[in-house]
Amino acid sequence: MKPSCRRSLLLCMLALASAPAFALEPFVATYQAFNEGKLAGAAKMQVLKTDASRWRVDLGIRGTRGFARLAGLNIEQSTVFDTPGERFRPLSQGTVKHAVFTGKKISGVYDWQARSARWQGDVKQSRTVPVPLQDGDMSALLMNLAVIRDAQPGKALSYRVVDSGRARDYQYQVAAQTEIVAVEELSYDAMRVSRTNGGNDETIFWVANGVPTPIRILQRENGHDTIDLRLVEYQGVQ
Template identity: 75%
Template sequence: MLAVALPAAALEPFVATYQAFNKGKLAGSATMRVTQGNAGRWQIDLAVKGTKGFARIVGLNIEQSTLFDVRDDRYIPLTQATVKHALFTGKKMTGVYDWQTRQAHWQGDIKKERRQPLPLQDGDLSALLMNLAVIRDAEPGKQLQYRVVDNGKVRQYQYAVAAETEIVAVDDLSYDAMRIARTNGGNDETIFWVANGVPTPVRILQRDNGEDAIDLRLSDYQGVQ
């Protein structure tokens, strides 16, 4: 079905629940939450939890959050935190985006070379904020580019939005969604599917060497006050 470009909806608080798959097998669940707090600032949180038997997989036991501002429909990261859980171990990293000095820096359980300040550019995002950016920016056939500064690294992400929608089904729910696929990741692929009227991606798939790895599929979402 041909996709039709529609105006992006204004950002609103929501909570979304995902089924988490690993290599095609149901392996846990995830919750993504967007809230608005004091001084008009926003926060996005993602928590992925693996079921018993998948506790060793760090990608399925992770908590992330980004505090951010919204100005002229731009998402401006202010702080970022990541907590990775593994059997008997855990790692925590925190970062600050200092827009006065236009530098970002991280501390915690992170390699020494990644603690060096990184220069900030207008439009920079955290990895979590890409989930909201693709909702805001997706149009049929459009090329998307993002510069992501996260956990002491800078990465460039390029995506292509499909010209036609496709059906994405999770249990008894189905969405007519646009596919947004990374084009510069090499063997490290990320694919989003976004649907009109849904404030969060309906599916987020990471693929390694051509095979499905972590796969989040939306099972429920609702607005929150």
């Protein structure tokens, strides 16, 4: 893994062209957070190895005062997971949402022996019922890493996400051609990965070979940009 990536387009493209296949390694990445096209805060994603067999992925979004008023956008999420074979298997999940006058905390445990997952905290009663687990199930955060691992030009991706008391299927399509994605001083030859079964709610990732985290994550509703995270820096963690 490259220790950092703040460089010219030419150097970045040369590095990506010679990058090895995806290998899970610790990193920390910093994003600009936009809301409806306006800079509204910052975000941090990190992957840490907690012991010989377990990892943790975290995502935290921090907004300006006005951004914080928008429910659910000042948020901290975390998933502890292991990696049997080449899978990312969730073991526990937590979410903390911050708002001006209130907040919400949700925690979940994935019991792979019982093959069920269960959540507690500030979650609807209907979502406290155990959710049956299937091989390959992931949390929403782990899907971010899986997209990095799996994306290839023209490839269709399919994931089952069990998170916050429910299971959902996600279908993505990787564009056949790469495109240049630039944020401040960073430029990447990136693959666009678009959700195909989200209806009016779209999620688009841009990923680049050799970069352990999405270059950009864009959420759209009814054809309009909402939350937009754009990578500004990343580095490996010892």
